[in-house]
Amino acid sequence: MITTENSDALAQRLADSGLRSTPQRGLVYEALLKTRDHPTADELYVRVKSDLPTISLATVYNCLETLVHCHLVRAVNFERGPTRYCPNLQPHAHFHDDDTGETHDIDLPASLLHQVNAVLPGGYHSSSIEIIFRGKSPHRRASATKA
Amino acid sequence: MITTENSDALAQRLADSGLRSTPQRGLVYEALLKTRDHPTADELYVRVKSDLPTISLATVYNCLETLVHCHLVRAVNFERGPTRYCPNLQPHAHFHDDDTGETHDIDLPASLLHQVNAVLPGGYHSSSIEIIFRGKSPHRRASATKA
DNA sequence: CTTGATGTTTAGAATGATTCTAATTCTGTA
DNA sequence: TACAGAATTAGAATCATTCTAAACATCAAG
Known part of the structure; x- marks a missing residue:
């Protein structure tokens, strides 16, 4: 190998x-x-x-x-650090701002969730889907706020 | 509030x-x-x-x-437990089998990634997208294998 | 209204993954 | 060969989380 x-x-x-x-x-x-x-x-x-x-x-x-x-390997662990909680029960994704560390909710249309779910091969049944973006989000103010 | x-x-x-x-x-x-x-x-x-x-x-x-x-709150921390690593560099999602604890790679067509990316509001720029499914996957054998 | 049985909370200890530290070893080049 | 920077090492330290055992609260039955 x-x-x-x-x-x-x-x-x-x-x-x-x-x-x-x-x-x-x-x-x-x-x-x-x-x-x-x-x-x-x-x-x-x-x-x-x-x-x-x-x-x-x-x-x-x-x-x-x-x-x-070196981009030869992917770390399959999503969030380092403590678990975070949100009371938003609507289907939504999370966007992690690399600069500020903030987490923003991103609304997800049901149609997109269906499409994502459709990539699963036969026999797979998902009870939940988690989508996490990472990158830069628009800043409202000059200085960063928390989490 | x-x-x-x-x-x-x-x-x-x-x-x-x-x-x-x-x-x-x-x-x-x-x-x-x-x-x-x-x-x-x-x-x-x-x-x-x-x-x-x-x-x-x-x-x-x-x-x-x-x-x-009680489904009143969502835990926004994806994987509990140790980080896992994979050398598969193709765009792919991960499927966590609730029963066996195994993690399977799920191929993701580029078109789907574009669609997912399209839900981001203006001003957001993602450098990576992570998609995690959780649920039941087809069993090959009667007994569970590792990770 | 007492008595359990059971559900909850609490403080502190224990766990477990990861990171840090300081010392040692290695490698490439002057 | 000898130095500077890179890499490795063992073990200590960190930190989120879970566990434990004891104290508390609450409800239902007598």
Whole structure:
């Protein structure tokens, strides 16, 4: 599963960001490519440890951060930090402003939800759909307000 | 902002679930309705404390869990638990199987992403879109596999 | 109106993922 | 070879959340 292609891609992407190619980074990436599941840092740590017993959990975290930064890997965890709550029960998406950290509600027409739901292959039944945007929102004032 | 309507709705929903209406639950709900932001449990704790100084953080968590359970409040935090990583760079959504805990990739046509993006009001610019489904997926085998 | 049974709240301890720190090791280049 | 910056490491620290056990409140039955 680890191919010269993948190794090269990794080395190339790292170089693009001015970063070094290291065994640890290679192994973490390799371990990730080897499976179709969505492992946690801890699970990867266990898997990589058999090849490189001296690797530390912190390094696995570091490598993952690097891989995400190089756009070779996607972090499938949506919000870092504490859970937030809202009393808005209408179907809506959330927009996270990268600059201010604010979360805004975005109304979602029912028709769009149907269309999104329609991409599910047969046999899948969703009880909820969560849509999160991330980016820049229009500022009302010069200074940022909270959350 | 706290109206008889809201109080009644709360009492009603609680009753529907066989739960009691308590000052703590009322205050947490009220505090949540009072603002359009998306407060954390900790922020709500601070706000509610001025009305009921003896309330504890654990109670705020409990009340929020109750409100979510009664469908009066939505928890805007997507994944509890550790971050997961995937090397699939194609645009795709994630489907969380409620039964097995597995995460499956769902392909997303570019056209759908454009449509989703189109719901953003003017001035919003998203750099990423995350779509998470939750529900039941078709089982291949009788027993569940991991993650 | 007493007595349970059960539901709630509370403070503080425990958990668990992640990040930080400071020391060590490595690598590429002068 | 030797230095500077990058990377790794182990372990401590952080922080949101959950757990625990005890105290409290409330309702229904006698």
